[in-house]
Amino acid sequence: MRFENLCEKYNETIKCLVCERRCSIKEGKKGICRNYINLEGKLVHIGYGKISTVESRPIEIKPFFHYYPNSTALTFSGFGCNFYCPWCQNYHLSFSKLPENTRETPPEELVDLALRSRNDGLCASFNEPTTLYTYLLDTFELAGRRGLYSCLVTNGYFTTKALRRLIESGASGFSIDIKGCPKMKVLSTVDHRKVFRNAKEALNLGAHVEMVYLTITSTNNFEECYHWIFNMHSKILGEDVPLHINRYYPMNYWKEPPTAVKKLLKLKEIAQKEYNLNYVYVGNIGSVKHETTYCPTCGEKLVIRSEYRVLKWNLEKDNRCPRCSQKIPIYGNITRF
Structure with a gap:
């Protein structure tokens, strides 16, 4: 399953290249995470879709x-x-x-x-x-x-x-x-x-x-x-x-x-x-103060958070500070209240 260039074969051993552990897996054995196995010389993802x-x-x-x-x-x-x-x-x-x-x-x-x-x-x-x-x-x-x-x-x-x-x-x-x-x-x-x-x-x-x-x-x-x-x-x-x-x-x-x-x-x-x-x-x-985003240029409170939610959004268009226009790096749109 989609392991192109993500494993290397050495005789009867396969090296898994999904993570930097780079497990060398012998026939019938699993890597350190126990989700990938060497079956008949192929790396098989036995954890595929197994959701906990x-x-x-x-x-x-x-x-x-x-x-x-x-x-x-x-x-x-x-x-x-x-x-x-x-x-x-x-x-x-x-x-x-x-x-x-x-x-x-x-x-x-x-x-x-x-x-x-x-x-x-x-x-x-x-x-x-x-x-x-x-x-x-x-x-x-x-x-x-x-x-x-x-x-x-x-x-x-x-x-x-x-x-x-x-x-x-x-x-x-x-x-x-x-x-x-x-x-x-x-x-x-x-x-x-x-x-x-x-x-x-x-x-x-x-x-x-x-x-x-x-x-x-x-x-x-x-x-x-x-x-x-x-x-x-x-x-x-x-x-x-x-x-x-x-x-x-x-x-x-x-x-x-x-x-x-x-x-x-x-x-x-x-x-x-x-x-x-x-x-x-x-x-x-549990500190609102230390989960708040402040403008690094002028110190304005820009995004106030509490209990994993945004309480106040004080950024203007293009995610800029309303006081000094400093652009704040935000990826994706805010889900409005």
């Missing part, structure tokens, strides 16, 4: 603050992951195996449901979307033909070939989790530089990107780590790509205490003042 959860959700909850504001997306997920973060908020999906009797949901059925439910788009989320890769290609193409946008909440660890094909199929929004930095002890086998590489590639191909830094106590919140993240964001992605600095709460195997709010606000200040990032938000603390 489907529900309509506000786009702001992803989080997307500059992408189709105030819209809703039919949000769906599969099973498994390629990272297995010990603090995963959706570990019941990400750490689970493919159930044997789960029916395959055709792309047409998912798109029809989105339209019937009056959603504006589709979003692959909850578990890592690389597990649903070829299904996303088919579903996003169909969604685009029927007037829906398509987006992902992802760790951003696609290969560049896979990422390009995904965008060609209609993916236009990427909420990308940056898990940490090269010096972090957990997830030490992940090359975090490739996450920024992919975020930049998505921008170059015309997609929208927002980065999410879940700040985990005594894990990825040390000075060298957050300076590395902010520096990479500034140099590679630029000052106008939104950054969400989110509070962590204990979950799954990780029992460190919740991130101190004071720490989160300090990180926001550093990102803005030392790295000149224009759109830095602090999430998971």
Whole structure:
């Protein structure tokens, strides 16, 4: 299923090129995410259309603050992951195996449901979307033909070939989790530089990107780590790509205490003042102030949000500030109140 140029064969082993894990899979075996298998010398996507959860959700909850504001997306997920973060908020999906009797949901059925439910788009989320890769290609193409946008909440660890094909199929929004930095002890086998590489590639191909830094106590919140993240964001992605600095709460195997709010606000200040990032938000603390978009030129309040909805839209035509005419980067139209 649509694996052209996304796998390589070496005798009886197949290398999967959907993500940067690049699993070498022997005959009859599966890759790390458990969704791709080597069957008789062919890479087969056994997770195709195997959906674990489907529900309509506000786009702001992803989080997307500059992408189709105030819209809703039919949000769906599969099973498994390629990272297995010990603090995963959706570990019941990400750490689970493919159930044997789960029916395959055709792309047409998912798109029809989105339209019937009056959603504006589709979003692959909850578990890592690389597990649903070829299904996303088919579903996003169909969604685009029927007037829906398509987006992902992802760790951003696609290969560049896979990422390009995904965008060609209609993916236009990427909420990308940056898990940490090269010096972090957990997830030490992940090359975090490739996450920024992919975020930049998505921008170059015309997609929208927002980065999410879940700040985990005594894990990825040390000075060298957050300076590395902010520096990479500034140099590679630029000052106008939104950054969400989110509070962590204990979950799954990780029992460190919740991130101190004071720490989160300090990180926001550093990102803005030392790295000149224009759109830095602090999430998971329920603060309207820190989820509001301010004009980076004059400080005017432009978009006020609360509980994952837009409360006030103060942008003029072409998404410009009413006070100084600074253009604010917004992808897609706002869904009016």
